[in-house]
Amino acid sequence: MIELEHIVRTFRADPEKPPVTAVNDVSLTVGNGEIFGIIGFSGAGKSTLVRCINLLERPDSGSVRINGVEMTELPPRDLYRARRKIGMIFQQFNLMPSRTVGQNVAYPLKGSGLTREQQRQKVRDLLELVEIGDKVDAYPSELSGGQKQRVALARALANDPNILLCDEATSALDPQTTGAILRLLSDLNRSLGLTMVVITHEMEVVKAICRRAAVMDHGEIVETGDILDVFSAPQHPMTRNFVRTTSHLSKLDDLLREKSPMVRLKEGQVLTRLTYYGQTGISEPLITSAARKFDLDLNIILADVEIVADSMIGGTVVIFQGAPDRIDGALQYMRDKNVKVKVIDDARVPA
């Protein structure tokens, strides 16, 4: 359990200038075994916030409680011990280039009370766990990015932590490798019951593995909750912006701006954006049943539906064509099925 309360962290690069606030009064709670995402554009303060959890950054004020222990009050020795139970992985992996893979993973085991042979066994087990057991004697410079992150993960797990902090852990990896690492993180979360805090600027990462997420902007958390709610019904403009930039539906804005023939309406047509929320009615064939029921032609221009936390979210851009009152009926039918309907352009002849 991670409890952050009213965390403030400022930096003063230049004594002449006023300090820059990197994290401004942030409170959040991450439950045991949860994968919690923190997203935001770069410079939003995510990295500083996550470093406040293991006190790599000491907050100016506020409270950091890990499993009920107030971290900010621990004397140095106890803090070092507490950090052993909080693993961390980084965007740049941070493996020690002069040590082999095995030596890197063994680094945090010094002083753990294990014998040499037990340490060797532990290193082997950890490397098996991250599916890279054959690289024990390789140097980091001989590994690919994905392999390096696996080694870093094994090292972070060496002291059997119950918390794992991931600071942009997949941002330096290609999409395929990102997928593999995210699956691994997800598996570890399930098999070891690890609590994870995942910092990222990539929506895909949060969508792929998080149940709950917070959106950060200018040092503050502007939105937090179940990722289904956050992504299907973003409240804050910043979140909406984030969701929009990652959705294919944002192409509609381009098409409209370019006055593309795709969205130029003939008389009697209505251009709409339909947005789906979670489970609501998506399993039903809404488009075709509306078309049949109201005797309309529906032309899908764009569609983007994603599975987030086992539910579908997303939307379609559809041109309705048919009798004006029947179109109204169909739109109402959609609304009744809990679909958000937005009429973008209406070329019906007023009756």
Added chain:
Amino acid sequence: MRESLLEFLRAWLPNLMKRLPEFWKATCDTLLMEVWAGSICFALGLVFGIVLTVTKPGGIMENRPVYQALDKLINLFRSIPFIILLTALMPLSRLLMGTAIYVRGVIVPLVFGATPFFSRQVESALAQTDKGLIEAALSMGSSPFEIIFRVYLRESVAPIVRATTITTISLLGLTAMAGAVGAGGLGDFAIRYGHDRNMVDITWVTVVVLVLAVSAVQWLGEMLARRNTH
């Protein structure tokens, strides 16, 4: 065979061959100065370089007064020309070593001359350590001392070896100067005979010996550095 070689050397290096025992002694003196001053300077410079690195703003044991004091002190001694340092430190040398001449008497100024230089070299070698490694070590619960030995020093073996090479070679230059205050050594030998008495063969042979010494140090340093780079 052996006779004809000696004949040849006597013909070409007449002055040197007449002073061979003195030449060996000078070489040994230079070597002694190098080893003694070099070892002390290595230990002190390593400590100062580490202290500078960890106490500087943003370091793992940030400490402004300590950093500022050491930083200024190093700059002070680096600005003093060595030949002045040699004479200025004579009283201290008498106090510490009991004499201000011969090899014993020149160790103190040699250490004062080379340590600030080496400290800076170590500082810049350690500065090449990726900040991310320090952060990772902190996140794994390492104490500052553990980070010094298991991250900073361990990851900087190659650059520290290179720094040692450079310092050893520049220290060799300083030992030649030390000859001027009566320390003996190759520099003194070359000046006394090669220059003052115009025995050109002595100058040449001294230069050759020094070139060989520098090359050997450089080669050894490069080999060790390469072995420690992965």
